[in-house]
Amino acid sequence: MCHLVLFLPVLALPVFWFLTLPAAIAVYGLVLIVSLALYVQVMIGMRRPLFGGPNAIIGREGRLIPLPHEHLGLAIDGETWRVRASDPLTVGQRVRVLEREGLCLIVTPSSTQEGERRYPTSLATQDRAACGILHGGLQASHRGARSGR
16 A cells, blocks of 8 residues: 555546646646655655664663562563673662563663662673563463463
8 A cells, every 4th residue: 555655647647638738737646746745754654763673772771679589670661571681780770771672671781879778790791581581481371371371
């Protein structure tokens, strides 16, 4: 459907069969002007940055929150994500999202703050399997819900 706009001048060519030449040129000129305006709007829209999708969270900042079992999470837009980082992290610390792997975010501290509870590096740098367990468990629960279990 969106490609039909590109063929608008071609679709307007039959006006030359049905109208007199001066009227057909006027109508066809109007179709060309409208087509050009639509092309410009499409090009402007294609250059705008994406605001949604699975990777829209990359580059966002938020504060870390505690999760059960001594894990850390990041709450952004009402969603809670598990996090991984190469640096030690603290609850309440502001972090920036670098990457998303499944349901786990790879983050980096955006600023350090004093007086916060520090987690050991081994918990802050959770391996990929820790994030995968959460992701796999979520998928398993969805499969069980669909099969009636």
